[in-house]
Amino acid sequence: MITRRNLLATSLAATAFPTLSHAFEVDPMFRPQKVRMKADVAPGQILVLPRAHFLYWVTGPGEAMRYGVGFGKAGQAISGEFYVGGKREWPTWRPTDAMIERDPGAYGKFIDNDYVQPGGPDNPLGARALYLFRDGRYTYNAIHGTTSPQSIGHSVSNGCVRMINDHVIDLYPRVPVGTKVTVL
Numbered sequence: 215m216i217t218r219r220n221l222l223a224t225s226l227a228a229t230a231f232p233t234l235s236h237a238f239e240v241d242p243m244f245r246p247q248k249v250r251m252k253a254d255v256a257p258g259q260i261l262v263l264p265r266a267h268f269l270y271w272v273t274g275p276g277e278a279m280r281y282g283v284g285f286g287k288a289g290q291a292i293s294g295e296f297y298v299g300g301k302r303e304w305p306t307w308r309p310t311d312a313m314i315e316r317d318p319g320a321y322g323k324f325i326d327n328d329y330v331q332p333g334g335p336d337n338p339l340g341a342r343a344l345y346l347f348r349d350g351r352y353t354y355n356a357i358h359g360t361t362s363p364q365s366i367g368h369s370v371s372n373g374c375v376r377m378i379n380d381h382v383i384d385l386y387p388r389v390p391v392g393t394k395v396t397v398l
Contacts, residue, residue, distance in 0.1 A: 238363045244268075244282020246381055251278040259394040260298075260357070262375055264291055267367045269357065269375060271385055281385065283357075284365035284376035292346075292355050292373050296395040299347030301386065304333030310354055313372050336361060341379040342386040346395060357395070358382060 244267070253276040255261060261270040261278075264285045270278040286292060308330045314321045323329060331337050340359015345352055359379035365371070366378060375397075377385070 240282060240363060240366055240378055244366050244378075246279055246281050246384060248273075249278055249280045251276055259396065260389065262357075262395065262397040264293070264369070264397065267369075269377065269385075271388060279385075281377055281381045282366045284360065284362075284367065284371055285369050286371050286373040287369050290371065290373045291369065292353070293397045294348070296346040296348050296353065296355075296397065298344045298357075298389055298391055298393040298395060299352060300345040301389070301391060302333075302343050302345070303386070304341060305337065305339045305343040305358070306333050307331045307337050307339045310372075338362075340377075340382060342382045344382075344386070344389055344393075344395075357385075 249270070251261075251270060251272055255270075255272050255278075257272050257274050259272050261272065262268070262283065262285075263270070267283050267285060269281045269283045271281070272278045309321045309324055314324055318325060333339075338361055339356065340361060343356045343358040346355045346357070347353060355373045355375075357375040357377065359382040360366075360376040362370075362376070363378050365376055
């Protein structure tokens with residue numbers, strides 16, 4: 215039972231301690247939307263345009279679902295032909311040795327050990343991961359969710375394609391293993 219005293223105390227506490235979290239709203243142009251696509255791009259593949267920060271899931275002749283993405287920063291961006299070689303919900307993560315070497319301050323908890331961060335809402339790979347392969351080998355790059363939604367529309371990653379978690383959750387079941395991915 216809520217008493218008048220509890221209601222008053224709760225109201226005063228709420229005004230004394232404003233919320234610490236701020237909801238993030240992605241720019242409307244980076245929200246998922248159906249778009250027209252060149253008719254010569256075959257359905258059932260992914261096309262990534264890094265400079266525009268868009269990922270296209272080609273759904274039919276001349277049509278696609280477009281998502282905003284974050285992409286690799288200068289010197290870290292990938293390009294070429296890949297395929298989805300594996301998928302995982304709430305993936306685990308460990309930075310590559312090169313990432314640790316480039317920024318030991320950010321990745322200190324991974325130095326001189328085999329620690330792998332478990333999947334979950336604090337994991338940098340977010341809610342889903344589509345692992346990118348080339349010539350039968352994992353490239354250490356993926357299309358994945360993010361804990362930094364403000365990075366969408368920017369070139370800030372270590373080479374991966376970042377998506378808003380809700381957007382990668384939407385894309386994930388549509389994309390089978392073996393799907394062609396072209397990064398221009």
